[in-house]
Amino acid sequence: MDLTFDEIALGWDDDVPLECECDHGDDEAYAPCGRRAKWRVTIDCTCGEDHPRTVELLCTKCLRTARKDLGDEAITARPL
Numbered sequence: 798m799d800l801t802f803d804e805i806a807l808g809w810d811d812d813v814p815l816e817c818e819c820d821h822g823d824d825e826a827y828a829p830c831g832r833r834a835k836w837r838v839t840i841d842c843t844c845g846e847d848h849p850r851t852v853e854l855l856c857t858k859c860l861r862t863a864r865k866d867l868g869d870e871a872i873t874a875r876p877l
């Protein structure tokens with residue numbers, strides 16, 4: 798591909814592409830899905846112990862999975 802400098806600059810606008818921070822691994826290994834993060838997601842504690850909310854950068858697919866797992870009320874998503 799032959800890109801002009803402007804096109805390259807635009808492509809790298811947001812410094813490094815942000816990767817989804819989901820964890821599909823087991824207890825021993827961290828295994829992110831490798832997709833590009835699109836959402837800044839705030840997750841309320843759902844275990845009932847009043848932990849602070851966590852913030853994760855997630856791709857659309859993992860956001861959907863998180864919504865399904867934790868429920869819509871626990872999740873606040875903003876586009877990155």
Ligand SMILES: [Zn+2]
Pocket residue numbers: 842843844845846847848
């Ligand atoms: Zn908790």
Ligand SMILES: [Zn+2]
Pocket residue numbers: 817818819830831832855856857858859
């Ligand atoms: Zn993901």
